[in-house]
Amino acid sequence: xxxxxxxxxxxxxxxxxxxxxxxxxxxxxxxxxxxxxxxxxxxxxxxxxxxxxxxxxxxxxxxxxxxxxxxxxxxxxxxxxxxxxxxxxxxxxxxxxxxxxxxxxxxxxxxxxxxxxxxxxxxxxxxxxxxxxxxxxxxxxxxxxxxxxxxxxxxxxxxxxxxxx
Numbered sequence: 692x693x694x695x696x697x698x699x700x701x702x703x704x705x706x707x708x709x710x711x712x713x714x715x716x717x718x719x720x721x722x723x724x725x726x727x728x729x730x731x732x733x734x735x736x737x738x739x740x741x742x743x744x745x746x747x748x749x750x751x752x753x754x755x756x757x758x759x760x761x762x763x764x765x766x767x768x769x770x771x772x773x774x775x776x777x778x779x780x781x782x783x784x785x786x787x788x789x790x791x792x793x794x795x796x797x798x799x800x801x802x803x804x805x806x807x808x809x810x811x812x813x814x815x816x817x818x819x820x821x822x823x824x825x826x827x828x829x830x831x832x833x834x835x836x837x838x839x840x841x842x843x844x845x846x847x848x849x850x851x852x853x854x855x856x
Contacts, residue, residue: 720749722782722800723756732757733764734818741817742793744784744825746803751777760817762825765803766846767854786824787831801825804846807832810853812841823849 725745729738738745738758746765747756759765762783768774769781781803789795792814806825809832816822824841826832832843 719780719802720754720756722780723747724797725758729758731760731764732768734760736760738817739794743814743816743822744786744789744795745817746781746783747800748778748782749780750775751779756782761820762803762808762823763816763820763854764818766823766849770851770855783825785827786835787826787828801827806846808844808846808849809836809839809841810844810849812836812839814839821853823854 725739727737727739730736731738731741732748738760741760743760744762746759746762748759748765748768749756757768759768765781765783769778782800783803783806784795784799785801785806786792786795786799789799803825806827807829809824809826811821812824812835814822814824816824824832824835824839826835829843835841836843
């Protein structure tokens with residue numbers, strides 16, 4: 692086989708792989724804005740009744756997300772062995788753009804795996820426990836940490852003991 696057809700084969704395979712990744716990203720469901728009908732997956736309470744950042748998870752082919760009154764509970768769902776692994780998307784409130792801690796506004800969602808998190812701060816979340824506070828922008832997380840204490844970590848570096856303990 693000459694080098695030219697081999698090179699074309701490689702470029703074709705690379706383009707196919709890139710197209711698959713773009714299709715996966717494009718197929719993510721968009722975040723849903725909170726409404727009075729949103730009920731917490733674990734507590735079965737109205738999510739809007741709880742202060743602080745919240746979360747939503749889309750599973751498999753479900754059209755509606757599972758709701759969580761805290762980001763801590765949202766992340767805990769992803770760590771519990773008995774919960775579904777068919778997660779299509781996870782969104783949490785970006786507290787760097789939210790103006791109201793108690794009720795983050797519409798349009799403040801960020802994809803959870805791309806966010807920066809402040810853990811161990813003085814702020815409590817929806818269930819009255821220390822919160823895992825998400826930010827789309829690392830500089831916003833650093834400002835929050837300076838004012839409220841804690842440490843900055845990425846999604847995969849959040850200790851299981853912090854969200855499950």
